[in-house]
Amino acid sequence: MTIHVKGLTKRFGRKHVLNGLDLTVTPGVTGLLGPNGAGKTTLLRCLATTLAPDGGSMDVLGLNPADRVQRTELRRRLGYLPQDPGHYPHFTAFDLVDYVAILKEITDRRERHAEVRRVLAEVDLSEQAKVRVRRLSGGMRQRLALAQALLGRPDLLILDEPTVGLDPEQRMRFRAVVSKVGESRTVLLSTHQTEDVAALCERVVVMDGGSAVFDGTPGGLAATAAGRVWLSEDPPDAARLFWRTADGRYRTLGERPAGGGAAEPGVEDGYLLLLGDRARVAA
Template structure:
């Protein structure tokens, strides 16, 4: 069974809102995203997971609209088509422990209404090989380590070369070598469409992403390139021999000096800003 893959995937969101009781998890978010890899940064409770679940059509918004590749998930027929073109990795993947990875990925293909059994088998094998599980695809999932189970879930998300990949903390449980392999996989996927990933790791954003969003209290407080996020801290980072009570943030570095972020005092020894510094000054880390 052939799969049509567009070279450009687009996400358009207007006034997107989701509440849980009195708590507003996502608060009238507007977004327009093109192709490439987009990172979503923010502290716990910022609304990242809720936003990604709505983009993956797993969760319906209370208000606002979503357009994914020109399709409206509120329309049942268009929602089915969106899900066939979309790959989703949730923050906590509930895998069937008595399935093998091959059976699990094949089952996801069935849920996406791929009816060609031979194609499903070939495609499931391909994505499991891509995540480094060629030698484990016939073992029961319950016997696999946490990192391997994360890779099974990632393989399921990669099924069919989706135009839109939505990944919630995809590097969770992966060792450093596997994180590097993940970067290569996502870079290839971005060449076919759009990858949106949430993370707490600014190093992943710096290494992978063409664009970054910062969320705080359900709202997008920054959108731009990683370089533009870093530049928010330009001229606002300095070092000294001790703590500085006037700084927004201070901490001791590995060499025993103190690094400060905020409004530097006269005569301060300025140092180059990093993406972490810009993130802290964006408002997300306050």
């Protein structure tokens, strides 16, 4: 067990963002899904020790983040990619990652530079090592943030919306990097991309209203939509969850429309039916 959260609460003003959350995460790749405001980013910030919860308990890598000494040790063993990673625009890509490596206490210069080159290669930025951050594209900056999170081969990798700005080829490379980490360590990632969850995650947790409303495999989430996904030639009369597919037919979730035939459910179908209207934009 890498993470054990019990009764976690966090409130901003009158809004309860985390509402008595219970969660256990084991080695492998676990995905967090949920609409905006579900509490995903707040949970990740608490686990990454950048935000203190109001109540409940956390055990992360056998350490208690509420204890100052244990919190420092935990920070040495985790990698974190926040939703909005900050960059120093005048640094080169190499210098920025090197600076973060110093903060992570990799003090030997030769060892540190070898590690910086390794993580830049992992995210396919070796050729941009001497390019200033301000000249990098949005996707390159996102990969640079991932490189920083990979420094030191962390036991726990926390990623908040890591594939934002990545093109399909870069997303495939991201999946390869993260799946490799997940073979022996723990990855917890938040995303709105249900296809990333289906392709990458062994486990998915759906959050809504600060609580976990589903916890299982991607296949299990898809199975919750069995018998509730339909394809028809004409648009349904009253259904709210439907769209026109590339082949011109209409995919409907929920009640069977007139002339509708059963379709194989996917992760997105299960997610949308679980959360209804609140999930449509996020998915």
